[in-house]
Amino acid sequence: MKKNLLVAAMLGLGLIASVQANTLDKIKSSSAVTMGVRESSGALSYTVGDGKYAGYHVEICQRVLGDVQKQLKLKALDIKYQAVTSQNRLPLVANGTVDIECGSTTNNATRQKDVAFAVTTYVEEVRIAVKANSGITSLAQLNGKKVATTTGTTSVQLLRKHERATGVNFDEVFGKDHADSFLLLESGRADAFVMDGSILAGNIANSKNPKDYKIVGEVLATEPIAIMVPKNDPEFKAAVNAAIAKIVANGKMPGLWNQYVFRFRCFL
Amino acid sequence: MSLDLGVFCKNTLDGEVVDHCFSALFGLAQNSDPSYLDWLMKAWGWTLAVAGLGLTIALILGAVMGTLRTLPTTTSLNRWLIRISTAWVELFRNIPILVQVFLWYHVIPSFVLPLKSLPSYWLVSIALGFFTSARIAEQVRAGIQALPSGQTAAATALGLTTAQSYRYVILPMALRIIIPPLTSESMNLIKNSSVAFAVSVPELTLFAMQAQEETSKGVEIYLAVTFLYALSAFAVNRVMSQIEKRSRIPGFIVSNDASLAH
Numbered sequence: 019m020k021k022n023l024l025v026a027a028m029l030g031l032g033l034i035a036s037v038q039a040n041t042l043d044k045i046k047s048s049s050a051v052t053m054g055v056r057e058s059s060g061a062l063s064y065t066v067g068d069g070k071y072a073g074y075h076v077e078i079c080q081r082v083l084g085d086v087q088k089q090l091k092l093k094a095l096d097i098k099y100q101a102v103t104s105q106n107r108l109p110l111v112a113n114g115t116v117d118i119e120c121g122s123t124t125n126n127a128t129r130q131k132d133v134a135f136a137v138t139t140y141v142e143e144v145r146i147a148v149k150a151n152s153g154i155t156s157l158a159q160l161n162g163k164k165v166a167t168t169t170g171t172t173s174v175q176l177l178r179k180h181e182r183a184t185g186v187n188f189d190e191v192f193g194k195d196h197a198d199s200f201l202l203l204e205s206g207r208a209d210a211f212v213m214d215g216s217i218l219a220g221n222i223a224n225s226k227n228p229k230d231y232k233i234v235g236e237v238l239a240t241e242p243i244a245i246m247v248p249k250n251d252p253e254f255k256a257a258v259n260a261a262i263a264k265i266v267a268n269g270k271m272p273g274l275w276n277q278y279v280f281r282f283r284c285f286l
Numbered sequence: 287m288s289l290d291l292g293v294f295c296k297n298t299l300d301g302e303v304v305d306h307c308f309s310a311l312f313g314l315a316q317n318s319d320p321s322y323l324d325w326l327m328k329a330w331g332w333t334l335a336v337a338g339l340g341l342t343i344a345l346i347l348g349a350v351m352g353t354l355r356t357l358p359t360t361t362s363l364n365r366w367l368i369r370i371s372t373a374w375v376e377l378f379r380n381i382p383i384l385v386q387v388f389l390w391y392h393v394i395p396s397f398v399l400p401l402k403s404l405p406s407y408w409l410v411s412i413a414l415g416f417f418t419s420a421r422i423a424e425q426v427r428a429g430i431q432a433l434p435s436g437q438t439a440a441a442t443a444l445g446l447t448t449a450q451s452y453r454y455v456i457l458p459m460a461l462r463i464i465i466p467p468l469t470s471e472s473m474n475l476i477k478n479s480s481v482a483f484a485v486s487v488p489e490l491t492l493f494a495m496q497a498q499e500e501t502s503k504g505v506e507i508y509l510a511v512t513f514l515y516a517l518s519a520f521a522v523n524r525v526m527s528q529i530e531k532r533s534r535i536p537g538f539i540v541s542n543d544a545s546l547a548h
Contacts, residue, residue, distance in 0.1 A: 104499060128301075128502050169483065169492055170499045179299050182319070191406075191486040192496075202486075205392065206402075 041117050041247070041254035045086065050096040053079055054110060054119035054246070057101055058196070060216035061278045062122040062140060062243070071099050074278035075245060078139060078262065079120035081270075082245075085261035104170045108132050111246050118258065119246035122214070124172055126241075134251070135244040136258045140279075144173055144238040147203065147211045147218040147231055154210060156235040157186060164189045166199045166208035173212050176239050196221060203231075212238065216279070293503040294323040294510070301501070322497055322507075329493035330514050336411055336487060337479040337518070341472055343415025344422055349461070351375060351419060352426025353452060371423065378420035384481050387413045391485040410482040418475050425467045429460035462533055469526035473519040480515075490514060 045051045055071040056063040063073040080097070087095040100116050107123060110116040112132045124142070125135040148154045154163075157180065167173045169192045177190060191208050193199025200221040202208040211218065215233065222231045245262075247255050265271055295307035297319040306315035310324060317324060354371035357364040378386070390413040395401040401409070433456060441451030483492035494511040498504035 105495065105504075108502060109504070132502060170495045172499070174496055175298070175500050182299060192483075192488070192492060193486070194484045198484075201392070205396070 041114075041251050042086070042090065042257065044114075045095070045117065046090045046092065049092055049094060050098060051083055051086070051117050052098045052100050052115065053083070054102040054107060054116035054121060055099050056103075056121040058220075059122035060214065060220040062216065063120055065101070069099065071101075072278075073120075074274055075120040075122070075139065077274055077278070078265065079118055079245060081265055082258050082261035083118070085264065086257055089257060107246070111248055114248060117248070117254075121246075122216075122243055123246045124241040125244040126172075129246075130249075132249060134247050134249045134255050136247060136255065137262055138242040138244045139262065140243040142241045142243050143215045144176060144212065144241070145215040145218055145233050146235040146238070147200075147213070147222060147233050148209065149203070150230055150232045152209060154234060157184070157238065160188045160210055161186050162188065163209040164191050164207065166191045166193055166202040166211045167213060168193050168196050168199045171213070172239075172241070173214070177212055180238060200225070214241075289506055289509070290503060291506055293501050293506050294326065295321055296501070297321050298325055298500070322501065325497065326490075326493060326510060326514070329488055329490045330518075332407075332482070332487055332489040333476070333479050333514075334518060336407065336414065336482045336489060337476045339408075339411035340414035340418060340479065341475050343412060344418035344471070344475065345468075347415065347419035348422025349426055349457075350423075352423035353430065353457065355423065355427045356430045358448065375420045375423050378416045379424075381417075383414070383417050383478055384484065386417055387481050387485055389413070406482075406485045407487055410479075410485050410487055414475060414478055414481070418471060418478070422468065422471055425464045425471065426460065428467075429464035430456055432463055433459055462535065465526060465530045465533070469523055469530075472522045472526060476519045476522060477515060 053076075055065070055073075055076055058064050059073070061073060062075045063071065066072050083095060083097055100110070102110055102116060102119060102121060107116070107119055107121060108129060109132075111119050122140075122142070123129070123135075125138060129135075146154075146157065146160075154160065165177065165188045167177055167190060174190070174192070177188075181187065191202055193202055196213065196217050199208075199211050199213065203211040204225065211221075218233055222228050222233070225231065245258065247258055265274075292303070295303050297304045297317065298321065299319045304310075304317045304319065304321040306317050307321060307323060309315040310317050310321070311327060320328075351371040351374050354367045355375070357368055359365055359368065381389075387410055390401075390409045391406060395404075395409075437455055437459065438451060441455040446454065479489065480491040482489050483495065486492075490511045494507050498507045501507065
């Protein structure tokens with residue numbers, strides 16, 4: 019609780035004065051770095067309890083920070099983990115509380131006004147999850163049906179656009195988080211759940227009976243997901259990008275992909 | 287930090303500036319796609335609708351339950367009514383409001399099937415109404431017990447039945463006494479209605495969470511929402527103070543109004 023208050027206070031301060039510092043200098047002088055992570059963002063970033071985090075992006079970031087440590091010739095680098103949410107991740111990176119955010123953030127033009135992104139490391143597809151016995155196989159069949167999605171995600175706006183473009187008329191129901199949205203589908207309050215494919219797959223995999231659900235239909239949107247870094251700090255961004263390029267050049271990326279993402283992708 | 291209020295004139299589909307930002311508010315023109323301002327107004331409407339229905343339920347049930355708690359313990363029927371109303375108050379004021387909302391939305395409909403077809407707007411209003419009714423019931427009881435016991439005795443002496451003495455003597459006085467705490471309770475209900483976002487009612491809090499994500503203009507969005515909550519609560523305050531003034535019995539209820547001081 020205290021930690022949350024602290025974050026809230028920092029958030030408030032950050033809105034007043036946006037701190038702009040050289041991240042590499044900051045890391046070097048303090049021998050510490052703060053990594054922004056998510057509690058449950060599918061395969062990309064999740065907690066394993068006890069203040070520890072894992073996931074595809076988390077491991078990439080750990081390797082990136084290892085390279086940064088070598089580049090700065092630091093003997094030890096203290097990586098602090100800071101859990102972020104969809105609501106606070108941008109302000110926390112913009113004001114310097116979080117140095118590198120390794121969650122599941124979509125890289126788009128609006129956000130680039132406030133922060134910068136490393137190279138795209140994951141491409142997300144927005145899909146539809148339904149009950150396997152519902153017979154629904156496409157968005158067009160959702161006419162007049164209830165469609166669940168999560169408040170505070172890009173999927174809400176996406177659904178609105180689709181509704182307008184295709185004339186398919188459905189009722190939106192909003193879950194307060196992904197688990198809540200999935201509960202709406204599970205309890206029959208919604209006929210479909212529209213969300214990032216990896217999140218759908220993760221929720222289905224963790225459900226009581228995964229066989230009862232299916233991911234169906236067309237890909238509603240494709241979004242580049244990337245690691246988020248502070249804006250106007252080309253040196254740090256270049257260091258992060260170089261480290262990611264090194265993982266790719268070493269041929270380590272497919273291994274990471276299989277370790278974290280593939281087990282979720284089985285459901286897609 | 288500069289505010290960019292232009293965000294409210296952008297449409298909610300592609301972020302382009304709409305043709306009729308403010309005129310659409312008054313129905314003079316219609317935007318082809320809704321703007322964030324249109325959405326904000328709609329969300330405000332939902333907040334007021336949830337609070338309004340919740341308050342109606344709360345006032346009716348609160349008045350009934352509060353009155354029942356003060357019944358004389360002369361007949362066994364009365365004793366049962368007192369037990370039921372006491373249980374009602376203790377049940378609904380001892381469970382956090384957010385938990386009650388989830389109970390009404392997720393748990394109770396799986397036992398009482400007809401509730402499943404009820405829209406979440408009704409379920410959350412019932413939850414808010416029952417929660418607040420427990421608090422109002424206590425205020426009604428306090429108001430009734432604040433009356434001098436001579437009032438009840440006089441009513442009985444006149445030959446009025448229990449129901450008649452409540453109707454014509456006790457409640458008209460007690461309900462006037464409790465208008466100030468009822469004002470607070472009504473204002474609380476406006477603010478508590480923000481829990482409705484958790485069960486998919488598209489009200490102000492849900493608007494704030496979603497719109498700030500889409501526009502990255504969290505400060506402007508939250509300021510606007512804060513202003514509307516404050517405005518709504520203040521409007522309730524003014525209405526209640528008018529009711530208080532109109533229904534006052536001169537010389538009977540103590541007031542800090544200077545005109546009555548002499």
